[in-house]
Amino acid sequence: xxxxxxxxxxxxxxxxxxxxxxxxxxxxxxxxxxxxxxxxxxxxxxxxxxxxxxxxxxxxxxxxxxxxxxxxxxxxxxxxxxxxxxxxxxxxxxxxxxxxxxxxxxxxxxxxxxxxxxxxxxxxxxxxxxxxxxxxxxxxxxxxxxxxxxxxxxxxxxxxxxxxxxxxxxxxxxxxxxxxxxxxxxxxxxxxxxxxxxxxxxxxxxxxxxxxxxxxxxxxxxxxxxxxxxxxxxxxxxxxxxxxxxxxxxxxxxxxx
Amino acid sequence: xxxxxxxxxxxxxxxxxxxxxxxxxxxxxxxxxxxxxxxxxxxxxxxxxxxxxxxxxxxxxxxxxxxxxxxxxxxxxxxxxxxxxxxxxxxxxxxxxxxxxxxxxxxxxxxxxxxxxxxxxxxxxxxxxxxxxxxxxxxxxxxxxxxxxxxxxxxxxxxxxxxxxxxxxxxxxxxxxxxxxxxxxxxxxxxxxxxxxxxxxxxxxxxxxxxxxxxxxxxxxxxxxxxxxxxxxxxxxxxxxxxxxxxxxxxxxxxxxxxxxxxxxxxxxxxxxxx
Amino acid sequence: xxxxxxxxxxxxxxxxxxxxxxxxxxxxxxxxxxxxxxxxxxxxxxxxxxxxxxxxxxxxxxxxxxxxxxxxxxxxxxxxxxxxxxxxxxxxxxxxxxxxxxxxxxxxxxxxxxxxxxxxxxxxxxxxxxxxxxxxxxxxxxxxxxxxxxxxxxxxxxxxxxxxxxxxxxxxxxxxxxxxxxxxxxxxxxxxxxxxxxxxxxxxxxxxxxxxxxxxxxxxxxxxxxxxxxxxxxxxxxxxxxxxxxxxxxxxxxxxxxxxxxxxxxxxxxxxxxxxxxxxxx
Numbered sequence: 001x002x003x004x005x006x007x008x009x010x011x012x013x014x015x016x017x018x019x020x021x022x023x024x025x026x027x028x029x030x031x032x033x034x035x036x037x038x039x040x041x042x043x044x045x046x047x048x049x050x051x052x053x054x055x056x057x058x059x060x061x062x063x064x065x066x067x068x069x070x071x072x073x074x075x076x077x078x079x080x081x082x083x084x085x086x087x088x089x090x091x092x093x094x095x096x097x098x099x100x101x102x103x104x105x106x107x108x109x110x111x112x113x114x115x116x117x118x119x120x121x122x123x124x125x126x127x128x129x130x131x132x133x134x135x136x137x138x139x140x141x142x143x144x145x146x147x148x149x150x151x152x153x154x155x156x157x158x159x160x161x162x163x164x165x166x167x168x169x170x171x172x173x174x175x176x177x178x179x180x181x182x183x184x185x186x187x188x189x190x191x192x193x194x195x196x197x198x199x200x201x202x203x204x205x206x207x208x209x210x211x212x213x214x215x216x217x218x219x220x221x222x223x224x225x226x227x228x229x230x231x232x233x234x235x236x237x238x239x240x241x242x243x244x245x246x247x248x249x250x251x252x253x254x255x256x257x
Numbered sequence: 258x259x260x261x262x263x264x265x266x267x268x269x270x271x272x273x274x275x276x277x278x279x280x281x282x283x284x285x286x287x288x289x290x291x292x293x294x295x296x297x298x299x300x301x302x303x304x305x306x307x308x309x310x311x312x313x314x315x316x317x318x319x320x321x322x323x324x325x326x327x328x329x330x331x332x333x334x335x336x337x338x339x340x341x342x343x344x345x346x347x348x349x350x351x352x353x354x355x356x357x358x359x360x361x362x363x364x365x366x367x368x369x370x371x372x373x374x375x376x377x378x379x380x381x382x383x384x385x386x387x388x389x390x391x392x393x394x395x396x397x398x399x400x401x402x403x404x405x406x407x408x409x410x411x412x413x414x415x416x417x418x419x420x421x422x423x424x425x426x427x428x429x430x431x432x433x434x435x436x437x438x439x440x441x442x443x444x445x446x447x448x449x450x451x452x453x454x455x456x457x458x459x460x461x462x463x464x465x466x467x468x469x470x471x472x473x474x475x476x477x478x479x480x481x482x483x484x485x486x487x488x489x490x491x492x493x494x495x496x497x498x499x500x501x502x503x504x505x506x507x508x509x510x511x512x513x514x515x516x517x518x519x520x521x522x523x524x525x526x527x528x529x530x531x532x
Numbered sequence: 533x534x535x536x537x538x539x540x541x542x543x544x545x546x547x548x549x550x551x552x553x554x555x556x557x558x559x560x561x562x563x564x565x566x567x568x569x570x571x572x573x574x575x576x577x578x579x580x581x582x583x584x585x586x587x588x589x590x591x592x593x594x595x596x597x598x599x600x601x602x603x604x605x606x607x608x609x610x611x612x613x614x615x616x617x618x619x620x621x622x623x624x625x626x627x628x629x630x631x632x633x634x635x636x637x638x639x640x641x642x643x644x645x646x647x648x649x650x651x652x653x654x655x656x657x658x659x660x661x662x663x664x665x666x667x668x669x670x671x672x673x674x675x676x677x678x679x680x681x682x683x684x685x686x687x688x689x690x691x692x693x694x695x696x697x698x699x700x701x702x703x704x705x706x707x708x709x710x711x712x713x714x715x716x717x718x719x720x721x722x723x724x725x726x727x728x729x730x731x732x733x734x735x736x737x738x739x740x741x742x743x744x745x746x747x748x749x750x751x752x753x754x755x756x757x758x759x760x761x762x763x764x765x766x767x768x769x770x771x772x773x774x775x776x777x778x779x780x781x782x783x784x785x786x787x788x789x790x791x792x793x794x795x796x797x798x799x800x801x802x803x804x805x806x807x808x809x810x811x812x813x814x
Contacts, residue, residue: 193563
């Protein structure tokens with residue numbers, strides 16, 4: 001509410017949004033026990049936000065791995081270190097590009113869909129109808145989407161990374177002629193399961209998934225019930241998610257590494 | 258028919274309801290009794306808070322003062338759980354039907370059943386088809402909401418509202434935007450539901466002719482109060498200026514044609530007192 | 533209903549695919565891939581110095597991986613590293629007098645344990661020990677062996693010690709080589725700060741073979757290449773007297789800081805600015 005009273009102050013408005021968003025998270029968490037009986041709805045949402053995002057995630061992962069191998073090969077060849085291409089591709093994908101790019105794509109693909117869907121459900125009184133049918137929309141609409149985002153992100157991120165490694169291998173070994181054994185053995189010698197895969201891929205993308213899903217459901221649920229309001233909320237989901245992902249990436253890296 | 262009717266006959270008893278939204282006083286110590294088993298129509302000029310009144314009855318909104326007793330329990334005092342328990346016994350028909358666009362017609366009607374019960378699939382199917390049959394749309398079970406016309410959507414929403422055999426149905430503008438055929442179909446369903454199942458019905462609507470054909474009782478709200486009430490035939494002739502304007506269709510009266518504004522001449526820039 | 537089922541199946545497939553990808557990453561592209569699923573037996577090896585050797589580092593014979601370092605510990609009450617090697621059971625015919633050496637793969641690569649076959653008829657058994665080991669050779673020593681005649685380490689004729697004061701030694705540390713004309717002639721024994729003069733005192737141990745160094749020779753801290761390690765270079769003077777044990781070298785040139793150098797190169801006055809800052813700091 002304070003946001004509307006001082007529309008000129010971006011800082012106050014952003015803080016109010018973050019505060020509202022945090023309170024909304026508490027409401028979702030409180031609704032989680034009640035949403036357990038809607039497990040099937042969570043599965044359905046997992047299909048929409050997770051499985052339906054696979055195509056874009058896989059395509060992008062492949063190309064990111066390919067371009068990374070191409071770039072690194074040329075830089076590393078200056079130092080005669082092309083044998084390290086596999087290692088550097090793997091490390092950069094696991095620690096940064098995998099979780100971050102997946103989260104950005106996830107925000108664009110699934111986050112906007114969630115916001116628009118919930119926003120339209122509110123605009124067309126579907127949310128109110130659920131409340132009047134004694135179905136808690138927080139437990140039935142919001143929590144399953146939030147949970148789905150939480151679960152889907154690490155899985156999508158893993159798929160992205162696997163495709164990235166595949167793309168790097170394709171370019172590095174098949175096109176540029178790095179030795180296959182060197183590519184893999186250098187990678188396996190350097191990549192650490194705990195540091196790079198659990199901390200880098202799984203944990204980071206879990207946090208990103210939570211943040212993107214939270215922002216998406218929050219923007220959708222609080223969107224003004226007009227076509228303009230829903231459109232604006234969708235835009236804000238992408239903007240806020242992107243900023244949050246990159247800022248959190250720095251914080252998480254500082255803490256986890 | 259009068260305020261001192263036996264307690265059993267009154268399903269909803271509203272006393273001294275006062276609600277202020279922003280600067281506007283929507284309800285000013287409003288008293289209203291809704292008779293059990295009857296069809297009550299709530300009418301009034303646009304913007305007098307008829308839909309808001311329905312939202313108060315279902316607990317979606319809370320007033321600033323007063324009590325709303327539904328079946329002997331005071332809604333504003335209810336906990337979340339009690340409120341949800343009450344809502345299972347109340348059907349609500351939205352102006353725009355509010356069907357869930359994700360699901361087809363069958364699943365829309367089955368939605369409350371699936372959420373609140375663990376009934377076997379066969380039983381759910383039977384209940385849903387029965388309700389669809391009651392609104393005459395059993396054949397449309399496989400359609401998606403986007404494939405329905407406005408009247409069909411409203412009847413489906415009605416089937417969904419009655420799937421739990423509620424004690425009370427609230428209709429928010431059920432006739433808006435319907436062609437005469439669809440209007441008559443909805444009217445027929447409302448009357449049938451009331452007569453065969455004895456469901457108490459509250460209608461918010463503007464269509465006087467339609468209401469006169471279906472309602473047992475009409476309440477006229479204006480300025481946050483009930484200004485007139487009575488049976489459809491009697492109310493139009495009770496002599497109050499409100500009913501004369503509302504049912505007589507006069508443009509000016511207690512509800513002014515002009516929205517309150519400053520002096521006209523002054524607004525146009527003429528000096529005061531000039532012809 | 534069929535609609536619901538297809539969601540469930542699709543979602544299930546998605547989850548399986550995600551976990552399969554994760555399992556693939558974890559097992560095929562990380563160090564877990566190097567773990568042996570097969571049975572292994574453990575052999576001890578004791579080293580005076582293992583350098584940068586880490587657990588799970590490979591154990592190789594003739595360059596072929598046969599196992600990995602299982603654990604690294606310190607022998608109680610001694611300065612001997614106790615390294616346990618897990619070797620694949622397929623390679624159970626390793627002669628007992630084989631030599632275990634800590635090697636570095638390439639110039640900058642990770643370290644590993646290499647086993648060179650001996651000639652004994654007995655084979656080393658589980659729980660046995662490689663009694664012959666070579667410790668991790670310091671890079672400087674190796675380079676010294678490679679480049680200079682008689683590295684700093686094998687000072688057969690004994691050494692004599694001289695000291696030199698530097699205002700800044702950069703990253704010079706004990707063990708760094710001392711070179712004259714690019715040839716290693718000794719090594720740095722210690723680098724300590726002088727409490728009163730607030731500068732660094734470096735003690736150099738110079739091979740007795742090089743006992744004709746003029747006592748007005750200058751000592752300078754140089755860096756080998758851009759990112760190489762630092763060493764002390766001695767530039768001979770012209771005095772008839774020579775340096776003896778316990779002497780102090782008067783003429784010194786401190787380590788050049790790369791930052792200063794770049795600063796001087798790019799902006800003419802940044803070196804001065806630094807000095808002003810330093811002065812202000814004092």
